[in-house]
Amino acid sequence: MGEEKQRSLLLDSASRFPLPHGVRFSYGTAGFRSEGSILVSTVYRAGVLAALRSLKTGSAIGLTITASHNPVSDNGVKIADPDGGMMVQRWEPFADALANAPDSEHLLQLVVQFVEEENIPFGGVQSAEVLLGRDTRPSGEALLEAAKHGINAIIGAVAIDMGVLTTPQLHWMVRSRNKGMEASESDYLAQLSKSFRCLMNLVPRERITDSLDTELVVDGANGVGGDKLEQLKKMKEKVVPSGFGPEGVGIRCASLDGDADRLVYFLIPSASSINIDLIDGDKILSLFAVFIKEQLDVLYKDSDSNNKPPVRLGIVQTAYANGASTAYLKRLGLEVVFTPTGVKYLHKKAAEYDIGIYFEANGHGTVLFSENFLSGLECRSNELASASSGSEQHKAALRLLAVSQLINQAVGDALSGLLLVEAILQHMGWSIRRWNELYQDLPSRQLKVKVADRNAVVTASAETQVVSPSGLQELIDAESGKHPLGRCFIRPSGTEDIIRVKLQERLQGKQKPEQEL
Ligand SMILES: CC(=O)N[C@H]1[C@@H](OP(=O)(O)O)O[C@H](CO)[C@@H](O)[C@@H]1O
Ligand SMILES: [Mg+2]
Incomplete structure (x- = not known):
């Protein structure tokens, strides 16, 4: 009976969100993205999908409406799984099919078939919960309404509007809620400011120097991150002064993308320079790695581990590093591994370690810290608190x-990343210039090429080798062979209809490509 009612509800509701003519949507690396005005049916269907995912997992699911750094007229939708990570890849083909179903009958048919295949409790036997968030784009409000309709078309599902958020805030909330922890925005802000303050209080006295810049300028890319930083600032005044002008030379500057899931720093080297010195994800990763390794070395300095490191610390990068x-x-002695582009791949790999750093x-x-490592660390910290409180x-x-x-x-979360960078720079007593000098970037260049069908290019070895069309890799090898100091790879973008071409200088010396990678 419940199923009957469910079918007619879905049929009726879906008919109010017809698919626009002549478009095809694809759930890429960053979910569905396009011009905001044609996304209503897609977001409605993403709502249905999120509700089904919640029924299937018996946990809260996230749905966020954003197109990150893309033009303000664009928008997009993506789904967060119960652990706060990206929706499981196995469901992506269903997401594609649902988004492109020509009418409500086809949509219902797809849902019924999928529900059966996946054994999803359907028809009101189980409740579902979807947390919604959006960025500040004008189209966001109407799209959010469409998402709510999609969620409400599944009996037992409730939509909880968490408001205007950065993408990582919503993912954090989903994870926290499913762990039975406090999960509001003020809980997020309180956790960040509390742990930041804790790190600042632990900065070694001898490293506190008056000469260190206390000023940080943040470019919020007119996105949602700027507003959230204002909120954070209220909780910790010293962190983020604003204002940005010619007096910016030499100052530490940070830049967030539109939905605040990306962070880079930069430095204006001199008043006359047109270029900036970019301190990218690789250098942020390196800073985090140096700091974490230093803490692990101190913590385990006396441990007898038969030369086996007691903690598995892993670094995950992509071919673009x-x-x-x-x-x-590698000179620091760290294990570095590579995955294809897209955070879902890096995240999964990093989760295999006790501590996995990915960028x-x-x-x-x-x-990422494994649960197992964290519970051990808490025990160890408690032991040390009673045996040698205040020791190194x-x-x-x-x-x-x-x-x-x-x-x-x-x-990845630009706001929490920014606070960690700031705390570590204080800890090290490093200026932005000192940080930038950890190593010197090799020159590189990135191009994009429009093609008829990007999916014709298939790659392997963390996207560094083309396996199809045949003969293409040989052509690339022959061309790059003429430049022994260079390397080159191409891959289809997961977000745009293009092929990306990357050219990069090799390290001087005898490194083979795979050693460098
Ligand atoms: C070279 C590059 O920067 N690629 C970006 C870009 O993916 P492409 O598959 O290259 O379009 O967008 C992804 C999603 O935002 C991001 O994860 C990735 O790093
Ligand atoms: Mg983004």
Whole structure:
């Protein structure tokens, strides 16, 4: 009976959100994206999808409406899984099919078939919960309404509007809610400011120098991150002064993207320079790695582990990482591994370690701590608190615990990343110039080429080798063979209808490509 009612509800509701003519939507790396005005039916269907995902998992699911850094007239929608990560890839083909169903009958048919295949409790036997968030784009409000209609078309599902948020805030909320923890925006802000303050209080006295810049200028890309920083600022005045002008030379500057899931820093080297010195995701990753390694070395300095490191610390990069960063990380003795482009791949890999640090060069990334490692760390910190409170070891444990609270465990988050960078620079007593000098980036260039069908190009080896069309890799090899100091790879974009071409200088010396990678 419930199923009958469910079918007619869905049929009726879906008929009010017809698919526009002549468009095709695809759930890419960043969910569905397009011109905001043609996305209503897609967002409605994403609402249906999110509700089904919640029924299937028995947990809260997230749905966020944003097109990140893209033009203000664009918009997009993506779904967060119960752990706060990206929706499981296995469901992407269903997402595509649903978004492109020509009419409500086809849509119902697809849902019924999928529900059966996936064994989803359907028809009101189970409740579902979808948390909604959006950025500040004008089209966001109407799209949010469409998402609510999609969710409400599934019996037992409720939509909870969490308001205007950064993408990582919504992912954080989904994760926290499913862990039974406080999950409001003020809880998020309170956790960030508390753990940041804790790290600042643990900055070694001898490293506190008067000469260190206390000024930070943040460019919020006219996105949602700027508003949220204002809120954070109220909780910790010293962190983020604003204002940006010619007096910016030499000042530490940070830049967020539109939905605040990407972070880079930059420096204006001199008043006459047209270029900036970009401190990208690779360098943020390197800063985090240096700091975390330092804390681990202190914490485990006396441990007898038969030469086996007691903690598995892993670094995850993509083929876009600057070769100089990889070489630097390897010189620190760290394990560096590569995945295809897209945070869902990096995140998954990083989660295999006790501590996994991942970053794309463009600033998406975070630090993941395994549950197992964290519970051990808490025990260790408690032991140290009673045996040697205030010792260097105890402080190292407290710092690591604070990092795990500060840095978003669900997805890369520019706000939490920014606070961690700031705390580490203070800890190290490093200026932005000193940080930038950790290594020197190798020159590189990125191009995009419009093609009829980007999917004709298939790659392997973390996207560095073309396997199809046949013969293409040989042509690339022959061309790059003429430049022994260069390397080149191409891959189809996961977000645009283009092929990306990357050219990068090799490290001087005898490194083979795979050593550099
Ligand atoms: C070279 C590059 O920067 N690629 C970006 C871009 O993916 P493409 O598949 O290259 O279009 O958008 C992704 C989603 O935002 C991001 O994760 C990724 O790093
Ligand atoms: Mg973004």
